[in-house]
Amino acid sequence: MPIQSWTGYCTNVHAGANLEQTESNLNNHAARVQEILGKEQPLGIGLWLSSSTAAALVEPGKLDAFDEHLRTRKWIPYTFNGFPFGDFHKNIVKLDVYLPTWWQTERLTYTKNLVTILDRLLAPGEEGSISTMPLAWGADQPTEDQWSLATSNLLNLVDHLQQLEQQTGRLIYICIEPEPGCLLDTTEDVIEFFQNRLFPAGNPDQIRRYLRVCHDVCHAAVMFEDQSTVLSKYAEAGILIGKVQISSAIEIRFADLNENERHEVLAEVAQFAEDRYMHQTTVRDAAGNLTYYNDLPFALEAASQTVPQDETWRIHFHMPIYLDQFGLLKTTQAHIFDFLSEIRNYPDIRHFEVETYAWGVLPEELQHNELAEGIAQEVHWLRQQLSHSQAH
Numbered sequence: 411m412p413i414q415s416w417t418g419y420c421t422n423v424h425a426g427a428n429l430e431q432t433e434s435n436l437n438n439h440a441a442r443v444q445e446i447l448g449k450e451q452p453l454g455i456g457l458w459l460s461s462s463t464a465a466a467l468v469e470p471g472k473l474d475a476f477d478e479h480l481r482t483r484k485w486i487p488y489t490f491n492g493f494p495f496g497d498f499h500k501n502i503v504k505l506d507v508y509l510p511t512w513w514q515t516e517r518l519t520y521t522k523n524l525v526t527i528l529d530r531l532l533a534p535g536e537e538g539s540i541s542t543m544p545l546a547w548g549a550d551q552p553t554e555d556q557w558s559l560a561t562s563n564l565l566n567l568v569d570h571l572q573q574l575e576q577q578t579g580r581l582i583y584i585c586i587e588p589e590p591g592c593l594l595d596t597t598e599d600v601i602e603f604f605q606n607r608l609f610p611a612g613n614p615d616q617i618r619r620y621l622r623v624c625h626d627v628c629h630a631a632v633m634f635e636d637q638s639t640v641l642s643k644y645a646e647a648g649i650l651i652g653k654v655q656i657s658s659a660i661e662i663r664f665a666d667l668n669e670n671e672r673h674e675v676l677a678e679v680a681q682f683a684e685d686r687y688m689h690q691t692t693v694r695d696a697a698g699n700l701t702y703y704n705d706l707p708f709a710l711e712a713a714s715q716t717v718p719q720d721e722t723w724r725i726h727f728h729m730p731i732y733l734d735q736f737g738l739l740k741t742t743q744a745h746i747f748d749f750l751s752e753i754r755n756y757p758d759i760r761h762f763e764v765e766t767y768a769w770g771v772l773p774e775e776l777q778h779n780e781l782a783e784g785i786a787q788e789v790h791w792l793r794q795q796l797s798h799s800q801a802h
Contacts, residue, residue, distance in 0.1 A: 415760040416488040417793055418454025419443065419785050420655070423767045425499035427460040429467060433479065440485055442782035447789060452484040456763040457531075458491040458498070461516070464523040473530050480531060487531045489653050489761045490540040492524050493587060499770065503686050504705075508592065511546035513559035521584065522570060529580050538582040539653040539761045541624035544594035545586075545603075549704075552593070557607060564621060565612045571620040585624035585652035590632045590690035590726050591704055597630070597640045601647045614648075622652030626765070627749050628659040631742035632692050632724045634700060637749040641756060653761035654749070656792055658733070660725040661740040664718040665696070672717050675738040676710065682727050683707045684771045690726040693718075728766045729776075730784060732791040736776060750799040762796065764788045 424435035436455075444453040459467065467473050480487060494507050495517070510516040521542060528538040545560050546552065552560070567584060575581050586603075588594045594603055600623060608617050623644060630640050644651060662679060664672055682689060689706040703709040706725055724742060734743040753759055766788060769781055778784040 415762075416454040416486060417762045417789065417796060418456055418486070418488065418764070419789055420456035420458060420491050420763050420765040420767065422456075422458035422491050422494055422498050422765070423769055423781070423785065424458075425770070427462060427497040427499075429463045429472070429476075432459060432463050433476070436480075436483075436485065439782050439785070441483065442780070443786045443789065444483070444485070446782060446786035452486050454486045454488055456489045456491055456765070457487040458494065459524065459527065460497065461495050461520045461523075464520060464527060467527050468523050473527060477531050486533075487528070488536065488538065489763055490524050490528055490538070491763075491765070492521050492540045492542045492584075495520060498767070499686075501686065504688055505547055507688070508543060508547040511556075511560070512543070512563055513546070513552065513556040515563070517543075518563040518566060521567060525567075525571065525574065525582055528582055529574060529578065532580065535579075537760070538580070539585050539622070539624075540582065541585045541587045541653055541655070543586075544588045544592040544600070546593045548591055548593040548595060561607045561611050564608065565617070568612065568617055568620045572616060581619075583620050583622045583650075583652045585622045587624035587626055587629070587655070589626065589629050590692065590702070591688065595629075596633050597635060597643045601643065601649065604647065604649055618648060618650060622650045624653050624655060625651050625749075626655040626657055627745050628655075628657035628726065628728055628742065631661075631745040632659050632690060632726045634692060634694055634724065637745055638752050641749075641752050645756070651756065651759050653763060654759060655763050655765040656731055656746055656749075657765050658729045658731045658746060659742045660723075660727050660729060661742050662721075662723040662725075662738075663740065664722070665720040667738065669717075671738055672719070676713055676717070678737050678739055679706070679723075679725065680710055681773045682725065683710060686771055687768060688726065692724050694722045694724075696720040728768050729772075730766055730769075731764060731788050733776075746795070750795055753799060762792065764792055 426432050426435050532538050594600050683706045691703040691706050691709040693701045729741045
């Protein structure tokens, strides 16, 4: 039987950092999304479990009941988001989302718990993927000891995943997700880490099987990376993409605006400079030079001195993927189309996940009356685009 391809939404959009809240979110939101999309069809979910939730689930008896709950409702947890460790919806998350790092034991323990849970929840014969953070936030270069510990922890995980497959036949892979501002924030960073750190320290074929990449379309766009080039670079390096997060960033093209509109668009984008999440911003000038800001307020501060004339801004703020423009602001939706036009050349990519987690901090005019309506619209839109791209 061929391995199934799956499309769904990531449940890190829901607040809730313990098991009771996780189950409540699924009962309230996933059930409603499934109702809108069609109750008779299984609903793919990219499950986010906080560290405390994962630890609770691996306690005796808990996982069987959770598995039965999901199966009864035809919710298919084909992939996990193992990036946020703690409360992803507290008032201020910002840099806390990048802790613990991959040189800390807590990150390894958490990820192994997720492997145990995913192995139990997946149907027989199905592969599973778990996305994870790109080692650490990139403000400071790690010491050599920290590099070594991060590499060692990941290779420990590779051995764990190989033993699992040998014992049970279950293939689960961990997918490193490059993100702007992190230690690994470009395709080249990831490839260099594999080639210079991981491969020399372990078995390259084993590493390639169990350590892969989570390609976030928004993240690559914010770093001004071309989607087809990203895919081809990983392929040339022999690094597999284990899952894809379909997401869209904010884009401003100042050269397309008149002087009044340039002032107006800065006021519009200032609404998105909120306190909960990091909104890394990359600015490209007319000559193609890039300037990176750790957070949107820093870019806005620079623009308050001199209003941009011909720059293009891309901002890490996950927008509803069905939007291409709102007001004077645009999105990087075109990058989703660029990516989808290439995937027929990469049949091993089977896990697609909508990851618009910022609904709760969107301006009011972009929100739906009901969260599930927005999520369902995104999943439906993505299914349509995937169907179209695979038919051509």
